């Protein structure tokens with residue numbers, strides 16, 4: 001079947017005061033794809049996700065989702081339209097239980113039977129969270145908090161999941177576990193825009209990738225091609 005564009009960024013510019021964080025970003029995410037945005041610390045990866053989920057206002061450019069311009073929508077409307085963001089640093093509510101955090105992720109929804117079914121679904125995907133459902137989120141390990149952040153985002157029933165640095169600060173075994181779950185999510189039809197500093201892992205997981213350098217996209221292509229690209233190897237694959 002031909003690719004259906006689900007999300008498109010056109011000529012996006014973002015400033016923080018006098019700092020140009022993003023310059024002329026163009027990218028597309030097709031339905032069912034895992035697309036990754038790789039780049040060094042400070043390249044603008046998180047800023048790109050924050051612009052899409054409307055946590056910041058771009059200076060110019062457009063964000064098109066399912067054919068409509070969402071550039072001026074409020075953040076909660078964007079969630080309602082089907083875009084969920086699992087932020088860098090996880091940002092779970094540490095003094096609330098796992099269950100409370102997950103229920104908060106469903107705040108835009110009202111059908112309690114469906115919400116309850118989706119809670120069960122998260123506990124199937126993340127059995128570690130099931131065992132700890134009544135525990136305060138702040139008492140979870142870093143990896144479990146990352147799982148909770150992803151599960152909370154999934155509770156809004158997104159079509160697109162924006163995933164920021166899921167491997168950050170985690171031990172290799174738990175990173176493998178989380179990336180296996182990302183593959184499973186893709187298999188269930190969730191479209192994913194993945195931001196990662198671990199370029200190898202990201203490119204091994206994704207269908208396509210974009211390389212971001214100092215706020216600009218410098219390279220894009222099939223993930224497998226980027227893994228073989230000498231410039232990518234030299235700069236990001238060590």
Ligand code: ATP
Nearest residue numbers: 016019021039040041042043044045046047048088
């Ligand atoms: P990291 O993974 O370290 O967050 P990144 O690629 O996601 O890196 P961004 O966080 O998007 O990069 O930051 C892009 C640029 O914008 C950096 O130069 C950063 O210092 C700057 N920046 C980010 N947030 C702010 C802010 N709230 N105010 C001012 N400058 C910011």
